[in-house]
Amino acid sequence: MTARCVMVLGTTSGAGKSWLTTALCRWYARQGLKVAPFKAQNMSNNARVVATPVVASGFAAGPPQGETRPPRGAGSPTQWATVGAEIGSAQYFQALAANALPEVRMNPLLLKPERDTHSQVVLMGQVDAELSRMPWRGRSERVWPVLAQALDGLRAENDVVVIEGAGSPAEINLHASDIVNMRVALHAQARCLLVTDIDRGGAFAHLYGTWALLPEPERALIQGFVLNKFRGDAALLAPAPQMLQDLTGIPTVATLPMWWQHGLPEEDGVFDDRARATGAVTTTIAVVAYPRISNLDEFQPLKNVPGVRLVWARTPADCAGADWLILPGSKHTSGDLAWLRAQGLDRAIAAHAARGGAVLGVCGGLQMLGEALIDPHGIDGNAPGLGLLSLVTVFEADKTVQRTQARFGLLAGAWAALSGVALSGYEIHHGQTAQHPAMAAAGDLAQAVLLEGGGQALGWQNAAGNVLGLYLHGLFEDPAALRALFGAAAPTLDSVFDGLADYIGAHFAPGVLEALVQ
Known part of the structure; x- marks a missing residue:
């Protein structure tokens, strides 16, 4: 044909x-x-x-x-x-x-x-x-x-x-x-x-x-x-x-x-604040909008959940009143981390976490939440992290690009509802992340809470339970995860x-x- x-x-x-x-x-x-x-x-x-x-x-x-x-x-x-x-x-x-x-x-x-x-x-x-x-x-x-x-x-x-x-x-x-x-x-x-x-x-x-x-x-x-x-x-x-x-x-x-x-993610993942939440707002989620944001389309299902309002955070004032802060993926993690600090958003994120507010980092956002970014191959750049998870990321020359299935272990605090939920998603990253050796030796551990079938850690949580970092994209596209977090389901893609x-x-x-x- x-x-x-x-x-x-x-x-x-x-x-x-x-x-x-x-x-x-x-x-x-x-x-x-x-x-x-x-x-x-x-x-x-x-x-x-x-x-x-x-x-x-x-x-x-x-x-x-x-x-x-x-x-x-x-x-x-x-x-x-x-x-x-x-x-x-x-x-x-x-x-x-x-x-x-x-x-x-x-x-x-x-x-x-x-x-x-x-x-x-x-x-x-x-x-x-x-x-x-x-x-x-x-x-x-x-x-x-x-x-x-x-x-x-x-x-x-x-x-x-x-x-x-x-x-x-x-x-x-x-x-x-x-x-x-x-x-x-x-x-x-x-x-x-x-x-x-x-x-x-x-x-x-x-x-x-x-x-x-x-x-x-x-x-x-x-x-x-x-x-x-x-x-x-x-x-x-x-x-x-x-x-x-x-x-x-x-x-x-x-x-x-x-x-x-209409429910379809925009071409560049950009959502319009004029499209407000359906019904009374019960949860306000602020997504930190740094210059090299990536894979924002995975947050589209949140716009379709009744009671959820999704907003941009480009200044500390934009974080005020948010129940969750999300650090999304980044195509240039160290550069976006420098921008974030220049806006004073690092202090706003730290203050939100200190109050017990929920913080989620995905891929590049996870890397930012750690202690340090180390770049021996000139892939992204070296930088100190935000220090909310006791992790270190090393950028490797080879890029991880794969579909992945994983399961959450036992989570505490704000993310406890995800305990035991199986998740299917995808990975696109140069960074490889692990516990900070000195902090681990001192007993300051980030708990591995998301494991793929072979036992590799793809997600970590802090001791207080309010800060979560994931390498796996697609959390909010999974119906089981949406039901666990909100007790509701977004419209299916087919619909x-x-x-x-x-x-x-x-x-x-x-x-x-x-x-x-x-």
């Missing part, structure tokens, strides 16, 4: 590409079609661990010297390597929406920002140090054959591939080096939707300007405009959609009303995906979605 490709482009970042792509994946899957998502290049510190084709795993760290394409046969759908691979979280959720196994070809290139001017490059699921050092424009031609072959492999195995673009396709300074927008659309001869965020204002100018800056062969691929996040009476938009069609020949095929609480599909089915013009794949 050769899949029909539908592509979602946006006039800007944040226009709604990821949301709409996910909805389309579920809508087409519900028509009985075999569907896969694809995004050639994603830039995000929100990543998930997925399967990788066994042949491609030998190519994952980059092509052999002088070779510019994967070995023949890469991407076999029947053989999978046990080595973990990373893709962007958005494509992970899109695969689940499509009822497909999330795998590395769905997002073959992932850029994980570590600083404003540097990103870690993950190609076919594995870190590529050489590509990480290359200039962006030189990198694009090197990786394009890999991206194209990943897409071709998905097209050969599916009825529909729903492709997500990145940013805007009309970034004329980047057009010549494009590997994620119109170059992909032309390669796949995709039927494209161009979506804009009308809540920002200037939507029709964004749509027209994007269309006008594209070369004619690329304009010809755009089948419809989509107005997203509209608030008000859609009849008041007239005559603008018809005027835009008169100028471009392209109809506006959907006006999607604003929907605050979220079905809601998205119902939504676009109700708001797209009749016949448009079917016509895109005919």
Whole structure:
């Protein structure tokens, strides 16, 4: 088979590409079609661990010297390597929406920002140090054959591939080096939707300007405009959609009303404080929002739990009144720890813990809670920790990327409800953490409370029971953990995906979605 490709482009970042792509994946899957998502290049510190084709795993760290394409046969759908691979979280959720196994070809290139001017490059699921050092424009031609072959492999195995673009396709300074927008659309001869965020204002100018800056062969691929996040009476938009069609020949095929609480994590894990808790607030949870936060999407289920209010903490004042403080993952732990101290948040966290308030650190957040960060390989940086857990983290050259199952032992205090709960999640970290030897000898121990099957510790708790650190991502995505902590369950992902599909089915013009794949 050769899949029909539908592509979602946006006039800007944040226009709604990821949301709409996910909805389309579920809508087409519900028509009985075999569907896969694809995004050639994603830039995000929100990543998930997925399967990788066994042949491609030998190519994952980059092509052999002088070779510019994967070995023949890469991407076999029947053989999978046990080595973990990373893709962007958005494509992970899109695969689940499509009822497909999330795998590395769905997002073959992932850029994980570590600083404003540097990103870690993950190609076919594995870190590529050489590509990480290359200039962006030189990198694009090197990786394009890999991206194209990943897409071709998905097209050969599916009825529909729903492709997500990145940013805007009309970034004329980047057009010549494009590997994620119109170059992909032309390669796949995709039927494209161009979506804009009308809540920002200037939507029709964004749509027209994007269309006008594209070369004619690329304009010809755009089948419809989509107005997203509209608030008000859609009849008041007239005559603008018809005027835009008169100028471009392209109809506006959907006006999607604003929907605050659809339940899907945002592309970059950012939640909006305007979406308040459901019902009376019983628990306020503040997530420390340092500059290189990662894997924030795992906290989305907390937004869906009745009575829970989730807020950002960027200053000490933001921590006031919080029942829990969460230190999430970080792509640059030592740098985010320095930022945290510069804001005075270290003192706010220490004061919260001293009062007996609950503190949770996940991955990079766990590392910050310890006594020290030691970096012999120049991976992240050396730094003193916050000293709330008697642990030391050493950054290793090799990165741990794997799915993991573990079980909580006996916990005390604020986290006691998790005692005995089995947890399935994922690990993505360079750091290896253990007890501080001198503190252990003096009797100051952090209790290991989360163990994987082989007995390795993945979580620790302080003696008072209010500070907990975990390497395993996914605590709040586990129904048993949510029931233990809140006595309630968040909506399932399947119900979220079905809601998205119902939504676009109700708001797209009749016949448009079917016509895109005919």
